Amino acid sequence: MLDNFFNPQTIAVIGASRTSGKVGHDILKNLIQYGYQGAIYPINPEAPEILGLKAYPSILDVPGQIGLAVIAVPPKSVLEVVVQCGNKGIDSAVIITAGFKESGLEGTKLEDELVRKAKESGVRFIGPNCLGIIDSHSRINASFAKGMPEKGNIGFFSQSGALGIAVLDLALSEGIGLSKFVSMGNKADISDEEIMLALSEDDNTKVILGYIEGIRDGKKFVEIASQVSKKKPLIILKSGITSSGIKAASSHTGALAGREISFDAAFKQSGVIRAQTVGELFNYALAFANQPLPQGPNVAIITNSGGPGILAADACDKLGLQLVPLHKDIVDKLRSFLPPYASFYNPVDILGDATAERYEKALYTVVQDDKVNAILVLLTPTAVVDVEGTAKVIANISHIIDKPVLTSFMGKKSVEAGTKILMKYNVPNYSYPEHAVSSLNTMFKYNLWIKKHEEVYPTFNNAREKVRDTFECLNNEKREHLRESEVYEVLDAYGFLQPKSLLARTPEEAVAAAKGIGYPVVMKILSPHVIHKSDIGGVRMNINSKKEVENAFFDITTRVRHVVPNAHINGVMIQEMISGGKEVIIGITKDAQFGHMVMFGLGGIYVEVLKDVSFRIVPLSKDDAHEMIRETKVFPLLRGVRGEAEADIEAIENSLLILSQMALDFPQIIEAEINPLLVKKRGEGVVAIDARFIIGGD
Amino acid sequence: MISLYVGSTSGYSGKSLVSMGIGLKMKRDGFKVGYFKPVGILPIKVENILTDKDAWFIYRVFELKDHLAEVCPVVLTQELTFKSYLKDVKGLIRKIEKSFNQLSQDKDIMVVGGSGSIYSWGALGISGLKVIKRLNLKALIVVKYEGEFGVDYILQAKKDLGNNFIGVIFNKVTHEFRQSIDDYIVPFLKRKGIDVMGILPHDSLVGSITVEELNEMLSGKVLCCHDRLNNLIERFLIGAMQVDRASEYFKMTKNNAVIVGGDRADIQLSAIESGTECLVLTGELYPSELIISRAEQKNIPIIVVRDDTYTIAKKVEKLSTRLRLRDKTKVARGTELVINNVNFSLLYKKLGI
Structure with missing residues (x-):
């Protein structure tokens, strides 16, 4: 080619x-x-x-x-x-x-x-x-x-x-x-x-590096990058557009998406290794070009001083690499030749007076531990250390083993001769241990990517036909928003549970509806002129009596008439109040380059401040749905803290996959958002409390 | 008992201001003045009594003791709107008449405030015109002068009101339009037998809005300086220029609020330094901590709104036409305007006082 x-x-x-x-x-x-x-x-x-x-x-x-x-x-x-x-x-x-x-x-x-x-x-x-x-x-x-x-x-x-x-x-x-x-x-x-x-x-x-500023065809990029990255590591530095631009976002999902986010999602889904700086681009390239991939997350550190060893250990911990405890036999072997005040546990500290021979023996011993997947050798230029000799023994051992060995000979002038030798014999050396660790981590992640089983893309085929007319009607009428009743219909067709709700046009109807549904209820304004109901005080929660229903009806309708003069008011929606469970937000947005993306994040009013959200490009695989929940900070909350019951995470995953299907079924969706999606206890599912759809184009 | 209906040919012309000014002057002149608003369009509940926001405000300014429910007998709530359009609600005009008779019993003068134009809510059988005729009120028409075409409406009102019509007050007259009124309109109306009872100049303070009201109307979120929500805004500026031009532009106008995209930190800082009354950040984009802390130091509230700059500008444009008298300083200034610019001797003569 x-x-x-x-x-x-x-x-x-x-x-x-x-x-x-x-x-x-x-x-x-x-x-x-x-x-x-x-x-x-x-x-x-x-x-x-x-x-x-x-x-x-x-x-x-x-x-x-x-x-x-x-x-x-x-x-x-x-x-x-x-x-x-x-x-x-x-x-x-x-x-x-x-x-x-x-x-x-x-x-x-x-x-x-x-x-x-x-x-x-x-x-x-x-x-x-x-x-x-x-x-x-x-x-x-x-x-x-x-x-x-x-x-x-x-x-x-x-x-x-x-x-x-x-x-x-x-x-x-x-x-x-x-x-x-x-x-x-x-x-x-x-x-x-x-x-x-x-x-x-x-x-x-062996390794592909790229610097890109923009791409022409997002879908094509994802398709090709996925193929390529399965064969060879593909490391890309993408310069970002930091400003999100003055954009009238009509939903949380829209406000939170941005070009950076879409690139990030695209890279994750296509196995591209993203470098944030030119320095990282090189650091990663060196590791991939010269060393085999680690087959697991377990790292052993050999060092001649404590501080850098701890720095490296911290870096491992932060990125999710493990400092694996060495096998007893290995520790015993180390004990047999290291000075008694050395540290025989990982990180192995062979002390400031370490000679090249001691490095050699220690390294040779540690690599024999089956559980160790990668070795990081640190050296600080003490007065007695033989920089060149140490470099040579590391290079020699690195050549005969199939585990990656990365080094960090710290400093510059006094280690120069050693780093040259390391480079010559394909042992990547980094001036700072953190850089070595992040390179190792990238290799580990890449190994997971190439080992990943074939992606599964679940499909949900029965909904499209049921609501096709609804979407077509919308196109014909040149409307941008789905009406409340249409939203209900669409979500219902895709299998989302929703709270019972009834429209009330007068306080009397509201009281009757609330009685029929059962207290407590939620009351929401229903008006084609009002998209963000709670922004203008159009939502009341936890209404418990006839009197409260009447007052809420008056308050809500009055407020809307006041804030949005001449708004048409259909009435007030009386809704079953579902309590218990955790609020998350899920949605669809459309990126100019990559097409539809599905979003997951923390629900509630702080979503746009905390920006704890994740995105994936449609279509979503099962793994995508799985990972995007786990990469947010909401995840530990969903798993339950302090004895709380675990939330139905599988139901969220399923919901994300359904949204992916929805975007495929109806490409005219520009934005869709279920906010909040109430997640109940494991096995009890999710309920779509409120949702909105914006349609256009295509 | 003498009654004066303050109506207009269009909404938001300043009827409440004129009603209040005239009523207060009459009180000062020693009359026992009452206030009545047949149809309310801003529903509010005060101690569970349904009334109208403007009526409730004037009720307190006039220090009235009447039963509040009678002051505004018909309030257009969602419920009433729905029922009267779809089910035909009867007896509204009788209800108005009953309340008026009740209130006027112990008063020398009743000031009756219209809603919308004198033709509004004719569909429900309760237009100002109908109320005036039914209760046989003297009617004064307040006109927000925006050009010659307004004259036609005045002539029509005179024709429709007949003997009940006593004259016109022009309101919110900018100095540019003042010449047009003096040179053409007043002489013309005189020839047609219409008295101009007053010409109220445009006043930026009376036309101002508090940060709190603004935030409410724009459905925004206040990020800082919650104790400064009564700052009065008289003008709006849009921060969309090069930053080096911005600060001169902001400094040219006093008591302004600056509408700017949430991601334009440069313009935001410039507006804060120039001492704006309020920053309105559009696009639901939150500013950096740096901006917030600087605004706090300078006591400048920041509002974040969801809409884009254009939509907000449009809303603000509409806003200035539907301001309400709520603030004390504004009321004082408004009353002063009415007292100084209305020909009370003519008014009293026409009313037969």
Whole structure:
């Protein structure tokens, strides 16, 4: 896939220049300098020869076939050049030229035209407005970046050229090898997804790194990323849009969703490892590129000083990794050669006077513990420690075992010689133990992801037909909200239990209804002009007598007439008051990029302040529903605190899956929310107390 | 006993203000003044007696001792609305008449306050027009002057009211419109035999609203400075400009409230520093702690509302036309306006005092 980009027999540089410092010159120079073995054809209508190579006036003048065209001509000429490439039978091009979509309306039109022409001509391209591509194995450096990264197994694609340059430079100075580097530019043709797929099929690439700012097709991204991440770790740094924008949110669900949240959900569901910083991107990449995955959460720490050992232990605890107690035999063995005042338990403290030999013996002993899945070796540069020797013994042991070994040689200058050795022998080293632990944790989580059983997507097929007419009627009437009675009907069709309710248009009717339902009751205004009933005092709880019903009827209707003048009032809904149980909120929202998402969170009035919510993209698997409840802070409350009975968590999971089905059945739902959803004791189910639906589009 | 009906050709023209001002002046002049509101549209229960909010307020301003239930005999609750449209409720006008006769027994002058226009609730057989005719009241029409087209309504009212009609008071007249009234409208009405009894200028204090009322009308949540909810707001500003322009803009207007998106921390700070009376944050976006603590230091209440800025601006626009007299300072100023700008000798003459 995309073979001619990374393994072309010949390359033409269109717009090659004799002038040093020009992009068309630097690319040609990089190609020659870093040892590309195929033929290189500079294309320049005026120069007979550039950098010792025969130049041609046009691509059409080149004898024989060309595998890859690198285009660095002015924007207006790009279209013509692409057509020529098509005529010459070239199917792959890297368009370096800037001045397209990023430069305004004219540029956007030009880019659209470029896409069209390229398609007609049968030319696929990376860019425009990009830095170029690099393949360290086939020795292609078709970029104007300075330097060439060492051979390695990390594939990196970046939307930002500038970040690309910085990362290349960093990789070069740290001696981190890359397999491929692709600067994506405007992504007018070849997309992130295609590059991800290509890298996942590339034998030289073990880990895929990406920097993205935005994606074009959310669903496609999730689909491809899920495939790719099952094969290779896919680590992505996504720059966020922190401001949520001035948005009139008509429900909690809408207010709480945001682009960041949708990306987060998308990454979780597709097994993408999210790096929050460039530093993390590298830290994770190093671990994945060089070490096997830990098969469980159990970590053993070997250290020559107490403090860093405790820091690392704390970090493990925070992330959910376990400092496993070592087996008695292992402890006894450690006791046999360590000084008596060493610590034989995890973290194993082999003391400040530890020699390379002591490190070797300790490490060798600890790795034999079957329960230990990963080892973290810490070193502080005490006066007696042999940094290089220790690095060597760690490297040696790391090579013969199948458990990951990560190190943190703390400090900089006095450990430098050691860290170089570690890097050379593929043992990732981190300046701070926390970074090592978070990298280890990421590897552990990734291992869970690839081991995960096939996802199960439950379906609920019987509801759609029952309420299809309701939704269609809404479309015909161009209404945005479902009426109360329609909400009841829809929830009922999908199997949600709801409180008994009756509409009362006068106080007398209200009293009769309350009597019929049985006290206590809840009273709510029913008006097409009122969406947020409690905002305007349109809800009264715990009404216990005829007198209270009459008063509440007066208060509620008066308030609404006062606050929303001319509002039409259908009457007051008298509802069975269900008490006991815990309030949560579940909902559907629609993201511009990823489509429908299902939300779960803490119910009640504080939901928008505490923002204790989780989202998943539709369709939801059973695991998604399971995880999204557990990643909120509500979860321990649902499980019950201080002897409380456990809430019916399974019923919530089921409700989330039903909402997912609802979104699939009726894509016209923009927002839906059941708030509160009352969760009863385990086995007793949930009750949808109040809900609203907003419909539009599609 | 003499009775004066204060009506209008449209709602929210300032009838309550005029009723109150005239009534207080008459009290000062030594008359025994009563107040009656045939139809109430703001239901409220006071010690379990159903009445109207405005009527209850004027009842207290006039320091009346009458049985409250009689002061406003017909209150349009949801229940009455439903029943009268769908079931035909009879006897409302008789109820009004009975209460009026009851109240007027021991008074020199009865001030009768209309609701809406003199044509409102004709459907239920209780329009102002009908009440005026039935009880044979002298009627004064309050007009919120917003242009020449208002004159046609006055002529129509005169025609409909006949002998009961005694004159017009213009209210909320901006200085721009004042010339138009002086140059054209007063001479014109004179030719048509209509007396202009007063011209009340627009007053930003009388047209102001408290933070508390604002919060209620916008269904917001107050985040801080709960002890400052009686701050009076006279003008509204929208914070949607570049931040460097904002503070000059805010400082140009006194006693303002700033409506701004909840995520515009820069504008919010600028408004707080410029000393606004209240911040209205839209989009249900909560501000950072930094903003709240600064607002607390400067005693500026913050309201968070769910709607977007445009919707809130629209609501505020409507709000200014339906303000109610509740606040003491506003009442004092309003009364003063009426006393200083109404020709009482003419009014008394027309009433036959």
